[in-house]
Amino acid sequence: MAAELSPIDKAKFVAARRAVDFVEDGMRLGLGTGSTAAWMVRCLGERVREEGLKITGVPTSSRTAELARQCGITVLGLDEAKWLDLTIDGADEFDANLNLIKGGGGALLQEKIVATASDRMIVIADVAKEVAQLGAFPLPVEVVPFGWQTSKALIEETLVGLDVLGREASLRMNGEAPFVTDEGNYIVDLHLQRIGNARQLALVLNQIPGVVENGLFIDICDVVVIGHGDGKVELRDINEGTTAEERIEFADSDNIFADLDE
Numbered sequence: 001m002a003a004e005l006s007p008i009d010k011a012k013f014v015a016a017r018r019a020v021d022f023v024e025d026g027m028r029l030g031l032g033t034g035s036t037a038a039w040m041v042r043c044l045g046e047r048v049r050e051e052g053l054k055i056t057g058v059p060t061s062s063r064t065a066e067l068a069r070q071c072g073i074t075v076l077g078l079d080e081a082k083w084l085d086l087t088i089d090g091a092d093e094f095d096a097n098l099n100l101i102k103g104g105g106g107a108l109l110q111e112k113i114v115a116t117a118s119d120r121m122i123v124i125a126d127v128a129k130e131v132a133q134l135g136a137f138p139l140p141v142e143v144v145p146f147g148w149q150t151s152k153a154l155i156e157e158t159l160v161g162l163d164v165l166g167r168e169a170s171l172r173m174n175g176e177a178p179f180v181t182d183e184g185n186y187i188v189d190l191h192l193q194r195i196g197n198a199r200q201l202a203l204v205l206n207q208i209p210g211v212v213e214n215g216l217f218i219d220i221c222d223v224v225v226i227g228h229g230d231g232k233v234e235l236r237d238i239n240e241g242t243t244a245e246e247r248i249e250f251a252d253s254d255n256i257f258a259d260l261d262e
């Protein structure tokens, strides 16, 4: 029997399921990280198994690489794949211009490199991720471990002159130790509450010595697929200026849900 999903997981699933319809035979795909992206990888695996879809995936984290292999997806590194047709990834927040905060799962560096190396980026998100203004979700900034306290102090100093509401910065922890990214770096989370000028902030943060990348994705996302708990999906295309609404039936996905019973 299929496991019963919570409304939020249904919302994530329907967004992922709809986004996978954009994938065509022969595509090179960037595979995002997080719980919504994990649904997308499972849905892709289903198409690989059932339709014989031929794709190669460039994962944005070791977690996604492992799941993709389990789902029967051929995995490549970005340097082997070089340029990608499409990246599908989750987000922590998106605004009306489809600018994003990402990195809640700590994979923002690979995610930004992979998305930027793609002709197109589709974000999949439950409806709760939509915001009028970015910043309620803490903004992740990846820093090198060497001198991280200096980098954090410089970040805090830089924030004083910028249009943000909060200025607290905290080192992301994994139990007693700092959280370490796949690239061996640390994450400093910025509790800004409201970001007045996300474009400026993204540029300024990356000028600070020790900062590798920040979780603001500006002008990178082309389409957002927004999932709702009742099966409704909204598709917003920033280039076409279009919005569409559809409905996804859960009954099609029994064998994906079956994984959750184990």
Ligand SMILES: O=C(CO)[C@H](O)[C@H](O)COP(=O)(O)O
Pocket (backbone or CB within 6 Å): 032, 033, 034, 035, 036, 037, 089, 090, 091, 092, 101, 102, 103, 104, 105, 106, 107, 108, 111
């Ligand atoms: O940016 C990310 C990981 O670095 C994720 O895409 C983001 O945190 C959303 O995660 P979820 O789909 O689990 O809500």
